Amino acid sequence: MGTATGIIKALNSGIKHLAVKRFTLRYPEQKLKLIGDGYQYDPTSGVGIAGYKGRHMLFHDKCTGCQLCAIACEGVAEAIAMVKVQEDWKQNKKAIMPQIDYGKCVFCGLCVDACPFYALYMTNDYELSSFTKEGLIYTPAQLQVKPEVQQDAEIVFDKRGATHG
Amino acid sequence: MSALAPKFRFSYFIKSILDNLFWIIILLTLTGIPLVMILLFYLELPVIGGKLLDPYLAFTTLADPSRQIPLLKSLLQTEFFRIAVFPGFGFAALIAAGTIFVERKMLAKLQLRVGPFYCGKVEGILQLMSDGIKLLSKEIIIPAKADKPIFWAAPVLFVATAAAFIALIPAAGGGWVVADVDVGLIAVFAVIGFFPVITVLSSWSANSKFPFIGGIRALHQMVSFEIPLILSGLGVVILTGTLNLTEIVESQDPYWWIIFLPIGAIVFFIAMLAELERIPFDLPEAESEIVAGWLTEFSGMMYGLVQLGSYLKLYAFAALFVVLFLGGWSGPQIWPPFPEEIITEGIQMGPINAQFPGLPLLDQQMLNDVLWFVVKVVGVIFFILLPRGVFPRVRIDLLLHIGWYKLIGLAFVNIFIALGLLYAGVLGPEGIL
């Protein structure tokens, strides 16, 4: 009779879960809330600051064109290329800045770790899809823009199970 | 990037629609109306209100809606209506479509997810329709070495057999059944016997390994579970003394056979799951072992037809279970009686006072029967669907073991219970109850 009780227990468990709340995150309408403003790195202490590893953000007033990020990426994805910019900064005599190809980037964040001048951070923006491959290449001017994200869904626990509230 | 044709012009689009419209009107008037006349000449026309329904009368009813009521009433009595609409194909297809939707939503709820959600605004009720359109628009690919005629015929035969099965199921009292035959139950089992044949034919004709294994599995499974299915139905026949399904239903007043024959009902239910290839007995379609079993090579609407057939079959089996064990359509009268005014005068709808005497096309008793029948069928379908979320698939040797050792044994126990009840004089044609 162990079989019969087992079958009844399984059926009971199944029926019981008809009343539990759905857990699905309805993605385009809801977006998960991510922690912080994105992954950042503090070169003086050598430790990063927790955050989502999304699209990069480049601070033009801090970038010196040292190519350390491109060198770091060489062994990983070869996604960063240094391109000429029509800007005149005193710390950036060569006037070159990173241009990132998100068709290749693996979002490991090692380029952020490599930057000693607080110039390259990552942000919470992960919706980078584009109709063309060229659209995935972000120029320094595009990387300068701080993305606007509306992410507010969080996992909520209550008596009838967890949901994305 | 654009999905439209490169030389798309909106004016051309409008023009093409107008062109089509023009030709449709021309062809309809030139061929359609004469065709209707010819058909009306050959058809045996009903007598409406003492007059034969000729084309003139048919056209005049269009002018006065109240004169259409006798026409509709006579239509409800025709064979065609029974086959195509009410206890037959249309009704079953509607319930099958509902079953598919309920299955997906219920399974999703059990699995803590949403299920179909976006198509049709409200919880995805139009999902099935969109799936159907998708299947219709898909290319039908036939394997190069397939035996083409049989391969083509198999899905059609599958649906046809399922429809034949439905034809034998009575849905309400007063003769609401397509084929009211005296050997109803035997006919049902005879029709069920076609399914393994069709399955094996289709899988063999596909000339492919995985469908072949699936077909052989389906053959094993269906043949071995038909025996307990028939034997467990036998208990009811012993107590009722008839094979006619309508009479079986009428014999269950006021006690349903499930009260006296619970073992038979359980055996019938399990054998039914196996016949339907539902989890936990979906071995012929076990996708992790043999891709999709005997459905592997079907594509497009051929697959859609097989799915339609299998859900029609599901409805038919659920209805058969209701007829045999749950008292069919019998139940307390809960459908409210029609007010006198509706029958004699017509409907009072706001400012419009329509005078349609004799309006309710169907009587109160029949609607009540159908209501109970549908409620019971839906309940049984729920229990057919539930195991899909709860149980894993069994293995072929365990399945055959269940079929040949346990279920047949239990079916015989059920027969002895029925015989005991009969000879003790408790039940049966001359029983106490």
Next chain:
Amino acid sequence: MTTQLPPGLQIEKVDEKIMTLNVGPQHPGSGHMRLIVKVDGDYIVSCDPDPGYVHRGEEKMAEHRNYITNIPHLERPVIHDSCNILYPYCLGVEELLGLEVPERAKYIRVIAAELNRCVYTQYWLAIYGIFLGHSTMFMWPAGDRELLIDALEKMTGARVTHAYFVPGGIRNDVPANFEEMCLRRVNYFEKRIKEYADIFYDNPILISRTEGSGVLSRNDAIRLGTTGSTLRASGVDFDVRTKEPYDVYDELDIKTNVLKAGDSYARSKIPWLDMLESCNIIRQALQKMPKSGSVRVKLKPNPKGGNDEVYKRVESGRGALGCYIVSRSKPEPYRLKMSVGSFRNLICLPYLLKGEKLGNMPAVYWSLNYWPVEADR
């Protein structure tokens, strides 16, 4: 084998009664590999696993990248278990470079590794469920996994490919109030996975079809060099976390789950028991973790190892995961070899499937806790 053919190729004779099934790579029940299964009726005569469809030469690639840039691509073989697959590599490089990891980083590593083990095991369990035709067991673990992915995402900044462990610690410290957030998710997760018992592990239909199928005896398990859940289901008490503790596993109280049966039911139950144990470990680690402190040793750019070699191993979701690094005074490893649990367990497959029924094939195959991408590297 005929002598005319080059080694590696051979002509086989085919019996009329035997049907050869190519299970994979497009078959829904195989993963990224092919099983050449020969069946006689419903019985499997022989099974020849043919992996390599996702071989990407991680070992060769590692010889051309330095110790830091190796991190993102070495986790690719098992992105669901990316912390654990980087663990032996980081331990090995730390030994080569003589780094001392800060105490807090060690605890955070253990938490991340255990969370990741649960994430991997849930994914594995989901596929085991669907292989047995149990669709609820596909959806539940795949959904509940989200709780821990969310915790890991808040910790590491990525949902699956974390690239979190580096030689000398971890990339970044955990965010504020991480402990409370993690604890709540882990507690709810534990409650949820206990509910799997009724519907899956105690389900009589599951027991009847997996018990006694694909039995691996204790001696065979040792002889074939299996590892992880496959080994422990056969009655061998071996878990690298307790036998050779790394980082702070020796300070935590860990119970090793061992079952005697050695069939696919026992093999599938061990990872589930391990997940419950992982929840315990995470709770202990959260309690004992130093509340503040450094988490990473600062490295020079392009660090060089000496003329040395190390072999480090950890317990991953699929068993012992060893990393053998040969260093020849260069910034890149001279040779890097990953001895992965999946590859070591693959060897049992031909022995377990011989004489089994075809219906048992997915159950036995996936119960080996085998991950095709990891085995191919």
Next chain:
Amino acid sequence: MSTTPEQTKPVAKAETKELPKFEKSITDKLEAKFASKVAIEFVKPTRIRVKVAKEDILDVAKFIRDELHFDHAESVTGVDYPDKKEIEVVYHLGSYTDPELAKQILALATGVPREDDPNPGNDSTKLASLRDIFYSVEFHERECFEMLGVYFEGHPDNRRLLLPEDWSDLPPLRKDFKLKGR
């Protein structure tokens, strides 16, 4: 046993400190049995590395299994040394049955001659298979054969495992197989 200066270095380092006792006892047993046939390359806590000539590998492996109770191979690694004209095959052996040895990994290394123009299976890069002694090396040796071209004599199944069946280039883990762009 000829050892190169590169490999003696770790040994010299280890000898300055006191060697771990348990691991030393294992190597002592090996040395007592095989004397100069085995070269103990290093003894570190929980790790031992032993190098033998390729002719002696079967005897030593049998001794390690029967007397020292290492019962399975964790990995088989081939390392290519083009300048020494040698491919080194390293067996990492562990033990499940002996609880004392649970921590220990014994690396049994041997060298096979390397040919500049390899013809896998038909040249001098051959080694006796340990498959009959440690059953678990079966797939590892198949991988080693395709990746480095070391043919294992006595192995029942020397087919390709991970590489495609029609691979006709150099064995890819040899150092002269160059990656594009590197």
